[in-house]
Amino acid sequence: MTSTTIAWDTYSQQRPERRPVNGRGETTWFNWTQYPDHGPGADMLGVRVGARVLDLGCGKGGNAAHLAATGMEAVGIDISPKQLHSARERWAHTPGLELHQADAVSFLQNDPGAFDAVYSVYGALWFTDPARLLPVVRERLRPGGRLVFSQRPAVEGCYGCQASYIPRGDDEDPLVVKRWDYEPEAWEHLLAEHGYMDVHASVLAAPPGKRRVGTLIVTARA
Template sequence: MEAVKEAWERYAAGRKPRRAVNAAGATTWLNWTQYADHGPDESLLGPVRGRRVLELGSGAGCNLAHLATLGAECVGIDIAPSQRAKAEARWGGTPGLTFQTAEATEFLTNHPDSFDVVLSIFGPVWFTDPTTLLPLVRQSLAAGGVFAFSHKPPQADQKPVSPLREARAVSRWDYPTHQWAALLASVGFVNITTHIIEPPDSEREGTLLVRAER
């Protein structure tokens, strides 16, 4: 686990901070894709005001901060301590928003039935064995809770599990949409939707987006 934490710390050190405003002039926003000002927004999650929200791999906290400004009670966890420091430096004092340093499976194990929404944007869902993680996510959700995540879609010649280029200690679960749907159904999720968000015109690679309910 220490090797994984150190790998994510190295990765975090090279990340640039998100812009102060987006193309629409907003100071907070949620972005599911790897492209700026592209793809769906938080409406995928349904109404969030008054709901308990957990982000796995919250990084510098920008996506979660947006949900907090909409009235959600938000907790963000990240395995890299420096990410918590960045998040608190930028978003500390935002009502309804807290950050913790924690590994996803350990945190979820200790928080059954604690959240109405769990999300992961290019986060631990992509980097944790789903046979371990998915049952824990479902356990952490209240009845009718929403689970949503995104990551890059697998390439045709890519193995299901491959090393993350930026962090060699970390494995990546590159599953296509139908395989994610089957895995989610196998642990009891319902109302599962999966699709690929088409990329901007200047790009070739889309974004895999999955939503399910307990």
């Protein structure tokens, strides 16, 4: 087991399960942000029933399960066995849902199929070198297919590869994984450099309340 796998298994144990229903009483739903019942929905992917979509870093599977429940062929990958165990316990009987343990770049390099949309919600697009990941995503997107991802906005002055810490026990040092942070304009430039079109990056404000950190949401087309 790699250090990265151990880190994300540890993170999985710290994350609560998705609620049985959302604020509208729905049993499946799509959420791009770190706040419940906030932000846009799956329509950002621009796909119809029957589309093949890929979740890079699906975690416990809630977003991918929602897409499958609405008639998509949803493929979710995650590097953490514990995340996937939780996903399978809850969503294994959802028609149209596939779950795989895999590294994002390796999966895209080896999967022979194409996708109508690829997305990442605080997932692999944040924690994989974009110089490695963006080209292989584009290769697997059908012409006109969308890449959409969300993550926390960059801290001012902290750009590029950063350290992200996952806490453990009181007497253990935290685990460290890498993440890639850029301002919206930098993401737009980076995606355009890799051949993506109609690129748009912006920060969605946090919902009303004490929280101030919004959500960076990036969309692009192959």
